[in-house]
Amino acid sequence: xxxxxxxxxxxxxxxxxxxxxxxxxxxxxxxxxxxxxxxxxxxxxxxxxxxxxxxxxxxxxxxxxxxxxxxxxxxxxxxxxxxxxxxxxxxxxxxxxxxxxxxxxxxxxxxxxxxxxxxxxxxxxxxxxxxxxxxxxxxxxxxxxxxxxxxxxxxxxxxxxxxx
Amino acid sequence: xxxxxxxxxxxxxxxxxxxxxxxxxxxxxxxxxxxxxxxxxxxxxxxxxxxxxxxxxxxxxxxxxxxxxxxxxxxxxxxxxxxxxxxxxxxxxxxxxxxxxxxxxxxxxxxxxxxxxxxxxxxxxxxxxxxxxxxxxxxxxxxxxxxxxxxxxxxxxxxxxxxxxxxxxxxxxxxxxxxxxxxxxxxxxxxxxxxxxxxxxxxxxxxxxxxxxxxxxxxxxxxxxxxxxxxxxxxxxxxxxxxxxxxxxxxxxxxxxxxxxxxxxxxxxxxxxxxxxxxxxxxxxxxxxxxxxxxxxxxxxxxxxxxxxxxxxxxxxxxxxxxxxxxxxxxxxxxxxxxxxxxxxxxxxxxxxxxxxxxxxxxxxxxxxxxxxxxxxxxxxxxxxxxxxxxxxxxxxx
Numbered sequence: 160x161x162x163x164x165x166x167x168x169x170x171x172x173x174x175x176x177x178x179x180x181x182x183x184x185x186x187x188x189x190x191x192x193x194x195x196x197x198x199x200x201x202x203x204x205x206x207x208x209x210x211x212x213x214x215x216x217x218x219x220x221x222x223x224x225x226x227x228x229x230x231x232x233x234x235x236x237x238x239x240x241x242x243x244x245x246x247x248x249x250x251x252x253x254x255x256x257x258x259x260x261x262x263x264x265x266x267x268x269x270x271x272x273x274x275x276x277x278x279x280x281x282x283x284x285x286x287x288x289x290x291x292x293x294x295x296x297x298x299x300x301x302x303x304x305x306x307x308x309x310x311x312x313x314x315x316x317x318x319x320x321x322x323x
Numbered sequence: 324x325x326x327x328x329x330x331x332x333x334x335x336x337x338x339x340x341x342x343x344x345x346x347x348x349x350x351x352x353x354x355x356x357x358x359x360x361x362x363x364x365x366x367x368x369x370x371x372x373x374x375x376x377x378x379x380x381x382x383x384x385x386x387x388x389x390x391x392x393x394x395x396x397x398x399x400x401x402x403x404x405x406x407x408x409x410x411x412x413x414x415x416x417x418x419x420x421x422x423x424x425x426x427x428x429x430x431x432x433x434x435x436x437x438x439x440x441x442x443x444x445x446x447x448x449x450x451x452x453x454x455x456x457x458x459x460x461x462x463x464x465x466x467x468x469x470x471x472x473x474x475x476x477x478x479x480x481x482x483x484x485x486x487x488x489x490x491x492x493x494x495x496x497x498x499x500x501x502x503x504x505x506x507x508x509x510x511x512x513x514x515x516x517x518x519x520x521x522x523x524x525x526x527x528x529x530x531x532x533x534x535x536x537x538x539x540x541x542x543x544x545x546x547x548x549x550x551x552x553x554x555x556x557x558x559x560x561x562x563x564x565x566x567x568x569x570x571x572x573x574x575x576x577x578x579x580x581x582x583x584x585x586x587x588x589x590x591x592x593x594x595x596x597x598x599x600x601x602x603x604x605x606x607x608x609x610x611x612x613x614x615x616x617x618x619x620x621x622x623x624x625x626x627x628x629x630x631x632x633x634x635x636x637x638x639x640x641x642x643x644x645x646x647x648x649x650x651x652x653x654x655x656x657x658x659x660x661x662x663x664x665x666x667x668x669x670x671x672x673x674x675x676x677x678x679x680x681x682x683x684x685x686x687x688x689x690x691x692x693x694x695x696x697x698x699x700x701x702x703x704x705x706x707x708x709x710x711x712x713x714x715x716x717x718x719x720x721x
Contacts, residue, residue: 160355167347178341183334188342189645195345200353257337265522276331277338304326317329 163206170199173213176278177220183273184224186258197223217278218288221270225289253316260313264303267291271299272307356435356708419710421703423687425664425678427715428701431467434709440702442693443485444652446507447700449711450483450492459483459492461510464695467711473510475503482529484536487549489513491536493527500527502538502547516547517554528569532594537576539569544578546594558597562588568622572614575600579609579621589621603635613649613656617670620649620656631658633672639665645688655720657692659701664689666720675719689714 174195181191198219202209209215261269267289274285275296286296307313421428438451447462449469457477460469477494484491489504500521504514521527521540528539535555536547542565544558560566560578564587568579574594581587587609591601607623614620618634622641629641631649639658641647647660656669665677680687689701692714699714 160351162347162351170345170347170350174345175341178345179338182341183338191341192345196350196353199345199350203350203354253337254339257333272330273334276327277334279331304330307330308326316333317326 160203163203166203166206169212173216177216180217180273180278181220181224183257183261183277184220184270186262194220194223211284214280214284214287217274217280217284221274221288222290224270225266256312256316260307260310263310264306268299268303268306271296272303275300419708421687421710421712423680423682425680425689425714426699426717428689428703428712429715430710430712431700432462432711434711437709438702439483440691440693440700440711441483441485442650442652442695442700443490443507444694445696447693447695447711448483448490457494459490459505459510461508462711464698464700467700467713471508471510473505473512475512477501482527484529484531486531486536487534491529491531493529493538495521495527500538500540502529502536504549514549514552516552519545526565526567528566530569530571532571532573535571535594537569537571539566539578541565544569544576544592546576556594556597558592560590561599562590564588568609568612570612570614570619572616575614577612577614577619579606579612581606581608587623589619606635610646611649613651615651615656615669617668617672620651620669620672622646622649629660631660633667636672638667638672638674639663641688645690648690648692650691650693652694655694657694657699657720659688659690659692661688664692664701664714666716676717678716 177195177198178191181194182188185191185194198216201219202212202216205215206212261272264272270289271285274280274288275282280288282293282296286293289296289299291299308317419430419433421430434449434451436451438449441448441450447464449460449462451458451460458472458474461471462468463470475492475494477496482493485507487504488507490507490510492503492505493500494503496518498520499518501518502516503512504516505511506513516536519538519540525541530537534549536549538545538547542560542562544560544566545554546556546558547553548555558576558578560580562580564580566578566580567587570577571594576592576594578590578592579587580590586605586607589603589606589609589612590599592598593600606621609621609623610629611622612619620631620633620638621635622629622631624630624641624646629646630637631639631641631647633656639647639649639660640662641660645661647658650657650659651669654669655675656667656672658665658667662681663677663679665674667674680689687703689703689712692699692701694700699716699720701712701714703710703712
């Protein structure tokens with residue numbers, strides 16, 4: 160199969176951001192990689208007709224994530240290699256707090272938080288990705304934020320950030 | 324700084340760096356596999372079209388026609404049920420090879436969709452889920468390919484249980500879950516139990532004991548009587564976590580919680596009175612429980628790591644996003660996972676035999692070890708494919 164023009168450049172430029180967003184959704188690097196690869200593979204055949212590739216890939220990622228249910232099989236295994244350890248600043252405790260907090264949210268709310276506050280998508284793009292109205296995005300995000308702030312450990316973290 | 328900005332900052336600072344970037348070659352390989360999946364269907368459609376045209380031409384009446392062609396009246400044999408999902412035959416020249424072959428594993432069939440393997444001891448079943456289409460197949464234990472298929476009207480088949488001469492599946496449709504009883508051979512839907520509401524993101528667990536079918540959703544377990552097809556009892560589980568694992572043995576109902584939440588509890592109920600008998604807190608996120616005469620096999624997970632314990636004693640690790648699995652057939656517990664596979668005494672947890680699935684490069688996974696008609700099967704994967712394999716474990720496992 161021939162790689163569409165600009166696809167490789169897009170992947171190189173956005174791979175990190177997409178993987179990190181997928182990790183926030185799934186809490187798991189293997190699943191995150193599967194999610195991103197699934198979205199990119201869906202975008203591949205339509206690449207030349209997509210106006211906003213980033214928005215499109217986020218949309219596919221989100222709808223795929225929302226379809227996924229608790230399964231023992233988490234999807235295709237992207238590579239034979241299992242990452243031994245995660246790269247980047249080693250702060251497993253704060254990551255655990257983050258994932259635990261996100262896990263308290265329903266999937267739509269979790270996706271809305273990741274798309275709005277991490278991927279920095281507009282409300283309209285988030286609505287398109289979630290397949291709902293802008294009003295519903297506002298509702299999802301406000302409920303999610305309220306839920307997160309109700310968690311003492313998250314509230315303390317956010318307060319810490321203010322004081323520092 | 325607003326709350327929104329603080330939250331965005333927190334997400335940005337805490338999210339770790341990916342272990343490695345996405346390789347375009349991996350995406351290209353997926354695209355190629357997708358295309359290959361459609362090619363046989365397009366080819367079949369072309370053949371059918373040509374055949375139809377040829378038939379029209381052949382049957383068009385002419386002045387020379389004296390009698391209808393006899394070959395069109397002959398009876399066709401019943402078409403062999405096939406699945407559109409499996410891809411390659413293991414007997415073909417291009418049969419894939421496993422990087423490691425624990426217990427002389429041999430690929431029976433190759434699938435491009437993820438799924439789960441189960442067995443009622445006699446027949447082999449595969450549940451697949453992709454792109455919103457859920458199917459359950461009965462597989463030929465000789466070839467590994469599908470003999471029969473059932474596609475329920477719902478978004479998810481989340482659990483499969485066997486009992487009362489049926490295959491029971493939990494089907495999610497919109498905001499409710501119902502249980503369907505299928506014929507174990509034809510997979511025709513024979514029975515449907517009343518639906519139970521489910522919250523967004525709620526888990527479903529299914530278990531069967533005698534004439535009772537137990538369906539656990541959110542914070543309650545509904546026990547259906549298969550004779551009256553109605554709810555006989557509801558157990559409300561008072562726990563901060565949602566139910567994510569369920570097992571029934573004798574007069575005990577075992578409930579596990581916490582999948583997706585990082586931590587959970589194991590609760591034991593009296594099935595006749597509904598009384599809570601015991602609570603083991605903070606066991607980890609429980610995703611599956613299997614009860615035997617000797618105790619409980621429990622699968623717990625945390626992040627990317629997962630393990631199986633027997634009576635709280637570590638037995639089997641998982642990893643790489645794949646949970647270890649336990650299948651009890653007779654008095655043998657078959658343990659699948661990443662790094663090794665094992666067979667153990669189902670009632671004592673004592674390991675009888677073990678095989679490594681570790682290659683120089685990685686730990687391969689072999690999960691869903693099941694026994695069907697005396698043969699041991701498992702599923703594994705690689706490069707986006709899922710393989711149904713037959714294992715040949717040592718005699719100590721039997």
